[in-house]
Amino acid sequence: MAASTNRRLVDAAMTLFAEQGFESTSVEDIAARAGVGRTTFFRRFPTKEDVVFPDHDGLLEKVGARLATGTAATARTALEEASGIVLAHYLAEGETARQRYRLTRTVAPLRHRELASVHRYFRLFSHHLRAWLGDAPEAALRAELTASSVITAHNHVLRSWLRGETEDPEAALSAALDLALTGLEPRRAALPGPVTVVVTTGTTDVDAVVGQVRRALLAPGSGPGHGVPETRERPAG
Template sequence: MGPTVRAERGRAAIPARGAVVAAAVRLFTEQGYEATTMDDIAAAAGVSRRSLFRHFGSKEDVLFAEHDARLETIVRYLEAAPGDEPVATVRAAARMVFQGYVSTPDTTVARFHLVRTVPRLRDREIAMTSRYQAAFSHYLTRGQTEGDRVLVGEAVAAAVIAAHNHVLRSWLREPASPVPWARFDRAMELVTRSLAAELSGSGAEPPEAAVLVAVYPSGLGGDDVLRRVREALGEGAD
């Protein structure tokens, strides 16, 4: 079967996303981003021009299609995650993003070089990074808009993105080397460990201190009062 996915009866064929992206990246690398047209991509991917435009509005949309799909996956993952270990959850989500990059090295490396030579692609990548950070921040702050939790949540989200990009850039310089998972995990631990405790637990206010009310007969001596209080506290008498 060619690089299309057969749809159910009565529905139009949908371009196989990975095949279209791979074809586009190859053309961008061989003949330049500006020189490549959507018609060129459609022909190289083996899909109709109409079908390509139905699912990808522009060359930028093709190049960043996997980013958009991955972000949707991350958002669903965060929405379904429990809130008892929020920082660990965000770190796991960042690991999923990293896995997405390193699992397609040919496309990732080519896109890395394209983004650095075409200014508007750089803007698109920055916008995508901001969307990841916003998703992490929203999960960590639980929709709150002010207060300490918001500050800490935004700081953790920014730190996770910075650590992710730092390790990814180092790998992109030597993509033939083993994927640096240990370095990735170490970077995440380094930038989040000091703030993780601030966001752990249910976020509920700490319980008020217990109050002990002691009732004793009037005229009772001080030693007897003290003894009864200690017995009530389970300390026993001296």
């Protein structure tokens, strides 16, 4: 019953906002259109702005629960699936999500509310990333950079879908996250190339040693993957 009432209030609010504008619509207008009293509205939504973001807290909890099951070894999967939870929520909302998008573009208080919610996601993702990275070099910085990248990738795809610019937002999100998560894997030192070791004794001319190194490098089987050629110069006599 409560969920049904909430849905009626949200639908009524979105319809009225489209018809007469956000500022010109009162809580009383919304309650009357939904067929409930003013008190019923305030039992469910503290302010008129809250009816525009009715499921935000619950969605944030779902995302947090998914991230909480992640580990350092499964960090990438956890981030991808947590982002997918948010996208799936908006896709399920359909036209309501598009109405919200239009409102937040034109109503400053709603835009500020949206930005505040983005920051909450940033803090949530950063918190888990920091725990997963542990004592890795520059862990705090990497956690914040990765969290920002994931949220930016998700929001880019979401906006594209809201504007009707993509027909497959799930695939678009997967591709965007591939770009966003390129810095998550720890950096590895570059492996050295083929090594030539020259061991020489005596006072042999440098040019002679260089010549022997050249011949060793050009000899069959001395290329990369064929071991380390070793040149030894011994004194005559």
